[in-house]
Amino acid sequence: MRIIADLHLHSRFSRSCSKDLTISNIAKACELKGINMVGTADALHPEWRKEIGELLELRDGAYYLKDGSSKTAFILSTEVACIYKRHDKVRRLHHVLYFPDLEAVDKTITALNERGRNLRSDGRPILGMDSEDLLKMLLEIDERILLVPAHAWTPWFAIFGSKSGFDSIEECFGDYSKYIYAIETGLSSDPVMNWRISALDNVFLISNSDAHSCNNLGREANVFEMEKPSYDEFRRILIEHDLSKFLETIEFFPEEGKYHADGCAGCKFWCEPEKSKKLAGRCPKCGKLLTIGVLSRVSDLADRDPNPTKPISAVPFRHVVPLKELIADSFGKRPQAKAVILEYERMVSLAGEFAILLDMAEKELLELTSPEIATGILRMRTGNVCVRPGYDGIYGEIHVYADEDRSKQVGLF
Ligand SMILES: [Zn+2]
Ligand SMILES: [Zn+2]
Structure with a gap:
């Protein structure tokens, strides 16, 4: 099994x-x-x-x-x-x-x-x-x-x-x-x-x-x-x-993740590894040392270029976004919002979260929930997402909807 x-x-x-x-x-x-x-x-x-x-x-x-x-x-x-x-x-x-x-x-x-x-x-x-x-x-x-x-x-x-x-x-x-x-x-x-x-x-x-x-x-x-x-x-x-x-x-x-890019939480500043090297590792706003994130550290130790082919000894993987975040994104609300939690609880009572995120076909998703949430799940599966990376202890943000998508779906629930 x-x-x-x-x-x-x-x-x-x-x-x-x-x-x-x-x-x-x-x-x-x-x-x-x-x-x-x-x-x-x-x-x-x-x-x-x-x-x-x-x-x-x-x-x-x-x-x-x-x-x-x-x-x-x-x-x-x-x-x-x-x-x-x-x-x-x-x-x-x-x-x-x-x-x-x-x-x-x-x-x-x-x-x-x-x-x-x-x-x-x-x-x-x-x-x-x-x-x-x-x-x-x-x-x-x-x-x-x-x-x-x-x-x-x-x-x-x-x-x-x-x-x-x-x-x-x-x-x-x-x-x-x-x-x-x-x-x-x-x-x-x-x-x-x-x-x-x-x-x-x-x-x-x-x-x-x-x-x-x-x-x-x-x-x-x-x-x-x-x-x-x-x-x-x-x-x-x-x-x-x-x-x-x-x-x-x-x-x-x-x-x-909270430590993906380099950054300074106090100044809400983040950047990619190349940029922080140009800045000599210092925050351009407050001058303190940036917290060097995982992306930089991996680049420093890497002996292969970015996006290498999968080694034969490696296990495949899939990216997911937690279901509550996908629902929240489709509602334009925070994951803790009442409406989000109610819809989440309704959905997982009918099928486990992983079955919904990983397994269900489009048709089944549309029977389970709204077209917008179903679309969000499908976009997540294909990696069709917008990203603001995390840095210095601040979580990143992943969105499956742009704001213009959301404005089209009023009065759904
Ligand atoms: Zn730990
Ligand atoms: Zn700073």
């Missing part, structure tokens, strides 16, 4: 995350979106770990709600922050960890407690540990544990981040690089951008939502072919680089 998997999100115990992130709410949201397999997030946090143990049980390869109220499969996961010095520079990296079972989670908690790490203050714990040492420790605990560098290109907290990271997987993980089977592209980069770096041809580029609220679940995801949701099969696909079972990834338009 086709398994849509979102494997990086947070619980309500992570800093600046919504209180709605309970296990049962996550399971419910996954059903509405059409996500089959989801990370538990935050598995090393003592209180959340306790809830996981109380509410979920291991059944046939994945964890499920004991009360049987949802078909959503959970994989034990967490994000950790590693902040440490290497080669005289401070490194700040986020990694996503995956565990085969609760025993491996508990052994990891014990090992980190013994090293005096504080797991209680944040669902995404800060470990003052070198990434290579962390991976070594995890593999000694259980060789089935996986580590995937998170949102690999974001400036502040990532393996290739302009302010925080390294120039290669080898520089970061040394002898343990061979255990890095995948990196997460993050919202601000997509596979085509990553294909410019030939050194990444032998790792999978995975995509997850990094959701801080149920609403954002599945904004990026991975699509696998599996008999059933399964940790072991997920691990096998990564380790064996099994292209026949990793069907595709679902991606944001990378311009929509």
Whole structure:
């Protein structure tokens, strides 16, 4: 069966995350979106770990709600922050960890407690540990544990981040690089951008939502072919680089991410990499250093030209815009507007969000919703969108309608 998997999100115990992130709410949201397999997030946090143990049980390869109220499969996961010095520079990296079972989670908690790490203050714990040492420790605990560098290109907290990271997987993980089977592209980069770096041809580029609220679940995801949701099969696909079972990834338009272009949020100024080089990396309005975005950083490390052909070892992908944003765009309203939420809820109660965004034929879309929303979905599928890129922590904007389209559709609902 086709398994849509979102494997990086947070619980309500992570800093600046919504209180709605309970296990049962996550399971419910996954059903509405059409996500089959989801990370538990935050598995090393003592209180959340306790809830996981109380509410979920291991059944046939994945964890499920004991009360049987949802078909959503959970994989034990967490994000950790590693902040440490290497080669005289401070490194700040986020990694996503995956565990085969609760025993491996508990052994990891014990090992980190013994090293005096504080797991209680944040669902995404800060470990003052070198990434290579962390991976070594995890593999000694259980060789089935996986580590995937998170949102690999974001400036502040990532393996290739302009302010925080390294120039290669080898520089970061040394002898343990061979255990890095995948990196997460993050919202601000997509596979085509990553294909410019030939050194990444032998790792999978995975995509997850990094959701801080149920609403954002599945904004990026991975699509696998599996008999059933399964940790072991997920691990096998990564380790064996099994292209026949990793069907595709679902991606944001990378311009929509918060760190795509270079810019200065205070001055609402953004620019492309060439321009910021001409400006010597300084904001022309306030003179401060620009935050160098993902596009610049990828160009700096690239050994291939922009828009390279797809490497044979790469997984196909599709760009999507969250359905709520498409509805909002067709109404000319914000995604939080009442009318938008009502139409969204009506639509996803009839078909899962991913079925609507990815699968439904034009005729079915027209039966489900208005011609304008259906048109928006079709335009998204063909990449017929207008873009204002994100920069310096400000999300980009993607529009499927120009203002003149919208003025034609009064009194629809
Ligand atoms: Zn992170
Ligand atoms: Zn400025």
